[in-house]
Amino acid sequence: GQQVMQIPQYQHVQEGEDFTTYCNSSTTLSNIQWYKQRPGGHPVFLIQLVKSGEVKKQKRLTFQFGEAKKNSSLHITATQTTDVGTYFCAFYNQGGKLIFGQGTELSVKP
Amino acid sequence: DAGVIQSPRHEVTEMGQEVTLRCKPISGHNSLFWYRQTMMRGLELLIYFNNNVPIDDSGMPEDRFSAKMPNASFSTLKIQPSEPRDSAVYFCASSSGTSVYNEQFFGPGTRLTVL
Numbered sequence: 001g002q003q004v005m006q007i008p009q010y011q012h013v014q015e016g017e018d019f020t021t022y023c024n025s026s027t028t029l030s031n032i033q034w035y036k037q038r039p040g041g042h043p044v045f046l047i048q049l050v051k052s053g054e055v056k057k058q059k060r061l062t063f064q065f066g067e068a069k070k071n072s073s074l075h076i077t078a079t080q081t082t083d084v085g086t087y088f089c090a091f092y093n094q095g096g097k098l099i100f101g102q103g104t105e106l107s108v109k110p
Numbered sequence: 111d112a113g114v115i116q117s118p119r120h121e122v123t124e125m126g127q128e129v130t131l132r133c134k135p136i137s138g139h140n141s142l143f144w145y146r147q148t149m150m151r152g153l154e155l156l157i158y159f160n161n162n163v164p165i166d167d168s169g170m171p172e173d174r175f176s177a178k179m180p181n182a183s184f185s186t187l188k189i190q191p192s193e194p195r196d197s198a199v200y201f202c203a204s205s206s207g208t209s210v211y212n213e214q215f216f217g218p219g220t221r222l223t224v225l
Contacts, residue, residue: 031211042201043153045213088153092211097166098143100153 002027002093006101014109019076021104023089031092032065032072037103038085046074079108112136114217116202122223128190131220134183135204143214144177144187145201153201159185160207192224 004025013019023032031050035043047056049065049072056063062075076083086103093099115134123129135142143158157167159179167177174193179185189196199219205212 033211033213042216042219043203043214044216048211048213050211095166097155097158098214099155102152 001099002029002091003099004029004089004091004101006089006104008104009102010105010107012107012109013079015081016078019079019083019106021074021087021089021106023072023074023101025070025091028069029072029091030069030094033090033092033098034063034072034074035088035090035100036085037088041085043088076106079106081108081110084108114202114204114215116200116217116220118220119218120221120223122225123192124225125193126191127224128188129192129196129222129224131187131200131202131222133185133187133202133217135185135202136206136215137183138206139204139215140182140207141205141212142179142185143203143205144185145203145216146198147201147219148198156187189222192222194224197222197224 004023007022033048034046036046037043047063052069053067054065060077064073086105088100088103090098090100117132141160144156145153147153156169157177158165162179177187199221201216201219203214203216205214
């Protein structure tokens with residue numbers, strides 16, 4: 001069935017560096033959601049994108065949905081230790097199920 | 111609102127025992143989801159309910175797993191008999207169903223260890 005691939009699987013950065021995770025699909029997606037899961041925590045919804053080429057910002061976080069609606073990215077500017085966690089992209093398939101990517105685990109060295 | 115509530119938070123049991131996980135969704139939400147998270151398989155949807163009715167249980171691994179939602183404020187996920195490979199974190203999530211693509215609110219999870 002439909003799925004998304006996230007890269008990289010792991011990312012280690014120095015505090016203050018930027019970070020980007022990518023979410024790729026071989027088929028067109030109707031929507032993309034992003035979730036963050038802190039270590040030992042549960043996934044927390046960050047944002048949803050539905051329009052081709054859509055860009056949304058939340059403070060230091062920038063989310064993009066590709067023009068072809070087959071990929072998405074999450075970019076964090078000037079990472080902080082509070083950004084540590086795993087970032088998941090997810091999409092609703094035609095059957096109404098939310099399908100999650102494998103996630104990108106971000107660690108930040110102070 | 112208290113958010114999604116799950117119990118127990120941790121469960122350690124022996125192989126062959128029955129395990130029951132419980133979930134109380136956010137009041138007013140009409141969709142409820144059960145997920146399992148492991149290092150190997152990531153976050154997998156097991157089953158989801160809409161208005162207390164099971165809609166898709168294709169993610170339930172085998173007949174040892176069953177889920178019920180007797181009313182809008184309570185759901186259970188049961189494993190009988192449990193096996194060591196069932197060890198995982200089980201999350202319950204709920205959503206309001208007000209649009210086609212709803213954000214899901216996750217509970218804190220139940221960490222299950224089957225010895």
